Amino acid sequence: MTFEEAQRELEEIVQRLESGETPLDEALKLWERGEELYRFCKERLDAAEGKIEELASRAESAKP
Amino acid sequence: MKVEAIEYGDRKVYSVGAFNRGVSSWLARLPTVWVEGEVTELRRSARWASVFFTLKDPQDGSCLGVSMARGQFDALRLELADGARVHVYGRPELYEARGEFRLRALSLERFGLGDHLAALERLKTKLAGEGLFAAERKRSLPLLPARIGLVTGNDAAAKRDVLTAITTRFPPANVLVAETYVQGPRAAGAVVDALRALCREGVDVVVVARGGGSFEDLLPFSDERLVRAVADCPVPVVSAVGHEQDTPLCDLAADVRASTPSVAGRLVVPDLAQLLERLGRARAGLERGARRGLERERRRSDGAHERLGRAPRLLVERGRAKLEHSAGRLRALSPKATLERGYAIVRAEESIVRSSKALEPGERVEVELADGGFGARVEEIQ
Numbered sequence: 001m002t003f004e005e006a007q008r009e010l011e012e013i014v015q016r017l018e019s020g021e022t023p024l025d026e027a028l029k030l031w032e033r034g035e036e037l038y039r040f041c042k043e044r045l046d047a048a049e050g051k052i053e054e055l056a057s058r059a060e061s062a063k064p
Numbered sequence: 065m066k067v068e069a070i071e072y073g074d075r076k077v078y079s080v081g082a083f084n085r086g087v088s089s090w091l092a093r094l095p096t097v098w099v100e101g102e103v104t105e106l107r108r109s110a111r112w113a114s115v116f117f118t119l120k121d122p123q124d125g126s127c128l129g130v131s132m133a134r135g136q137f138d139a140l141r142l143e144l145a146d147g148a149r150v151h152v153y154g155r156p157e158l159y160e161a162r163g164e165f166r167l168r169a170l171s172l173e174r175f176g177l178g179d180h181l182a183a184l185e186r187l188k189t190k191l192a193g194e195g196l197f198a199a200e201r202k203r204s205l206p207l208l209p210a211r212i213g214l215v216t217g218n219d220a221a222a223k224r225d226v227l228t229a230i231t232t233r234f235p236p237a238n239v240l241v242a243e244t245y246v247q248g249p250r251a252a253g254a255v256v257d258a259l260r261a262l263c264r265e266g267v268d269v270v271v272v273a274r275g276g277g278s279f280e281d282l283l284p285f286s287d288e289r290l291v292r293a294v295a296d297c298p299v300p301v302v303s304a305v306g307h308e309q310d311t312p313l314c315d316l317a318a319d320v321r322a323s324t325p326s327v328a329g330r331l332v333v334p335d336l337a338q339l340l341e342r343l344g345r346a347r348a349g350l351e352r353g354a355r356r357g358l359e360r361e362r363r364r365s366d367g368a369h370e371r372l373g374r375a376p377r378l379l380v381e382r383g384r385a386k387l388e389h390s391a392g393r394l395r396a397l398s399p400k401a402t403l404e405r406g407y408a409i410v411r412a413e414e415s416i417v418r419s420s421k422a423l424e425p426g427e428r429v430e431v432e433l434a435d436g437g438f439g440a441r442v443e444e445i446q
Binding site: 003007010011013014017018020022024027028030031034035038041042045048049052055056059 | 347351354355358361362364365368369371372373374375376379383
């Protein structure tokens with residue numbers, strides 16, 4: 001799963017929940033799935049941020 | 065003409081006069097031709113029937129004595145100065161009295177700047193007709209040449225100007241210099257050879273540089289061989305020959321024409337400082353862009369996450385409220401609650417009394433209250 005796919009699914013879940021037409025059992029299942037997707041996205045973002053810091057510090061040390 | 069020889073035994077010997085006469089008659093059979101050269105050592109005297117001068121080859125310095133009938137020469141009113149370029153029409157001749165070989169001029173024409181210009185113009189028209197100077201042939205210069213070829217005279221100011229301009233803008237430039245003749249009869253061929261040698265060595269662009277000079281000095285750079293070599297060069301050529309107003313044909317055939325050697329130098333390399341600055345800006349932009357993109361995604365994820373739990377929590381709350389409501393209603397329907405509000409249940413013979421008509425005065429009834437009950441007797445019916 002890519003970050004974009006996870007993000008998109010998470011937003012679809014939020015939309016379905018917010019429509020207010022979801023039965024409770026299903027809503028809880030969707031919530032659980034949503035949390036899972038959020039964790040995945042967050043991990044990816046944290047990793048990306050770490051990479052940015054690494055590149056930035058490398059660029060800094062490479063400055064003439 | 066019969067040349068008499070004296071015979072000494074088996075040896076035939078000629079007198080000087082006979083030898084000269086013999087050579088002279090042989091030379092006289094040669095055809096009449098045009099010869100081009102520069103006039104030097106012009107000698108004219110009213111006492112002489114002929115004028116004399118030496119015709120010099122400007123390219124290799126070869127000399128040829130020329131004589132011309134004085135009346136004929138004077139009639140031309142050429143007023144030839146030393147070094148004047150002329151075309152002489154004549155035939156070879158031996159001055160028998162002195163055994164001197166020379167050209168006997170029958171006619172003489174000044175061949176000057178105008179003629180050079182005309183010849184140049186003819187060549188220009190011809191090469192332009194072949195498309196050698198066409199704009200669509202021009203190639204653009206490499207942005208960052210790995211190696212630059214420079215064709216220039218040895219120890220020429222032009223060389224210094226090009227190198228200074230290149231290293232000022234782009235200190236790490238790699239320049240391969242081919243020093244060659246840039247003037248005189250060997251220049252055209254030498255420049256062609258230098259161009260080819262540089263291309264064999266592997267360069268990305270070639271600068272041909274020569275400082276200013278007289279019209280004739282720059283003539284090699286309009287030589288057909290040189291112009292064709294520039295046009296056919298496998299890598300782009302920058303030509304900086306002479307000054308702004310000179311336009312040797314190699315300038316026209318080159319991919320880029322520079323007004324001076326310094327300009328040529330600046331054209332072939334980028335400005336390193338500027339390049340680094342641009343690169344730095346691009347890198348900073350890259351980092352900013354990456355951070356901005358990351359922040360946007362994070363806000364998006366966090367936003368979705370915040371909304372994610374809201375709806376299910378609300379559903380649970382709503383369910384709970386509904387449940388409470390139902391429980392309330394349930395409780396309200398139980399008789400106990402009614403009794404608590406002060407109502408009583410009256411039973412007669414174990415069944416609930418729902419109508420006063422079901423009772424008789426004096427009949428015993430059981431009365432149930434919220435916290436217990438008591439027995440009673442009916443006094444009257446209303």
